[in-house]
Amino acid sequence: MKESATSIASAAITIFLTGCIIIAHDVSTGFRQSLAALTGHHWISVSVVAIVLFVLSLVLLLGSKNARKSLKVYDIKLWSTALMAVTLIMILGILAVLIARYLAD
Amino acid sequence: MxxxxxxxxxxxxxxxxxxxxxxxxxxxxxxxxxxxxxxxxxxxxxxxxxxxxxxxxxxxxxxxxxxxxxxxxxxxxxxxxxxxxxxxxxxxxxxxxxxxxxxxxxxxxxxxxxxxxxxxxxxxxxxxxxxxxxxxxxxxxxxxxGTKNLVLFHSITGGLSALLLVWIIIEMLYPADRSLGRARIASYLTALLITAGCWIAGGYNYLTVYGSQVKPVILAGPHPWAHEVVMEAKEHIFVFLPIIAFALSITLFALDRDAFLGDAKSRRALTITACLALFMVLLMFLMGAVISNAGHTGAEA
Incomplete structure (x- = not known):
């Protein structure tokens, strides 16, 4: 299967964008409030955003041959490594922001 | 039956x-x-x-x-x-x-x-x-x-997901004719358990019980960092887990048997993804244990 890494690439993109949103909402109170206003709770909003981003990126990659080619979606090893790296970086980033905020308070 | x-x-x-x-x-x-x-x-x-x-x-x-x-x-x-x-x-x-x-x-x-x-x-x-x-x-x-049953359900599904991920890793490391089929079933079950048990049930508990009953106890207790750092991180880091589980399921579904058996690179890539999901489940367990302990300590204080 040439492009079996499509969903792994979508997951890596989703986790990167969701991670950035999480860090931004931990840093900015205004952004957190706007996320909370979206669904009633910031956690639900982040969950919904993650689902939407995953589905969107998956549909985009499945629908566009050029996007798959330019992102090298056929390389499953590359994307599984990227998924692992992005996830670990985002976990560390979120923890670092929360620890810094706790120590500052 | x-x-x-x-x-x-x-x-x-x-x-x-x-x-x-x-x-x-x-x-x-x-x-x-x-x-x-x-x-x-x-x-x-x-x-x-x-x-x-x-x-x-x-x-x-x-x-x-x-x-x-x-x-x-x-x-x-x-x-x-x-x-x-x-x-x-x-x-x-x-x-x-x-x-x-x-x-x-x-x-x-x-x-x-x-x-x-x-x-x-x-x-x-x-x-x-x-x-x-x-x-x-x-x-x-x-x-x-009874919300205690919900926390139990949340934990049990997390534990079962970890076992299923181990099963997937074993199938990847020791490929046989039927390995792909078995790994697919295990990955579908993992995605189902993580979504229904961990995400929906855990999220419901977090939104309805944790905020009003557990959080104030932890913040008033000797370990407020358990909420401020650990819980705040857990609730958001967790969102990555269902995405990884679904990506793993879809990839296994899309992979054909010949590519699976003949391409060691693909199997190694899937092993990395399954290991990442397993690491996330274990991290969630550890964080959950720290939060529960802080809740008990806070209630006793």
Missing amino acids: LLVIGGIALVYERWIGHALIAIISLALMVYALTTGAILKGRIKKKSPGNVIKLHKRVGIYFGALILGSFIYGLWLRLENGESILASVHGKLGLIILLIGVLQVIPSLILKNRASYRILHKIMGYSLAPILIIDASWGLHNGVIA
């Missing part, structure tokens, strides 16, 4: 046993729908094998579980002196049972099933949303009855 239902009923006397049977029924329903779609050619399969036999067998198991689940629910209601038809959950359960009977019995009795096929298909597809609505309704009722 009766032993499974009986065993669950004996271990869990309350709604959680009924819920466990419903979850197994949901998984069987998905399998029956998939085999039905393969039979009709909507899902392409290179080596279909004896799909009719499989579809029939899954249908019978599903019917048996639905019957068992209904009797179990009836027993629980009667224990409390309530009528089963007094609740929406009970009414939907009865409808599911009737559809289940109408699906299984004529398929086994009728010799010429051509005229029955359309009705069988309509009922099969309508069963899926009704069962999901009823299961969610039942879960909501059960949650209201």
Whole structure:
């Protein structure tokens, strides 16, 4: 299967964008409030955003041959490594922001 | 099948046993729908094998579980002196049972099933949303009855997911003819458990109970960082886990057997993804344990 890494690439993109949103909402109170206003709770909003981003990126990659080619979606090893790296970086980033905020308070 | 239902009923006397049977029924329903779609050619399969036999067998198991689940629910209601038809959950359960009977019995009795096929298909597809609505309704009722059971359910599904991920890793490390099929099943179950048990049930508990009952206790106790850092991180880092589980399932679904057996690079990549998901589950367990401990310490202080 040439492009079996499509969903792994979508997951890596989703986790990167969701991670950035999480860090931004931990840093900015205004952004957190706007996320909370979206669904009633910031956690639900982040969950919904993650689902939407995953589905969107998956549909985009499945629908566009050029996007798959330019992102090298056929390389499953590359994307599984990227998924692992992005996830670990985002976990560390979120923890670092929360620890810094706790120590500052 | 009766032993499974009986065993669950004996271990869990309350709604959680009924819920466990419903979850197994949901998984069987998905399998029956998939085999039905393969039979009709909507899902392409290179080596279909004896799909009719499989579809029939899954249908019978599903019917048996639905019957068992209904009797179990009836027993629980009667224990409390309530009528089963007094609740929406009970009414939907009865409808599911009737559809289940109408699906299984004529398929086994009728010799010429051509005229029955359309009705069988309509009922099969309508069963899926009704069962999901009823299961969610039942879960909501059960949650209201006791939130501690919900935390237990959340943890059990997390534990089962970890076991399933280990199974996937083993299948990747020791590939055989049937490894891909088994890894696929394990990955679908992992995605289901992580979504239903960890994400939805855990999220419901977090939104309804944790914020009002546990969080104030932790913040007033000797370890406020358990909420400020650990819980705040856990609730958001967790969102990555279902995405990884779904990516793993979709990739295994898309991968063909030859590529799986012949391409060690693909297997290594899938092992990395499964290991990442397993690491996330274990991290969630560790964080959950720290939060629970801080809650207990806070309550004692």
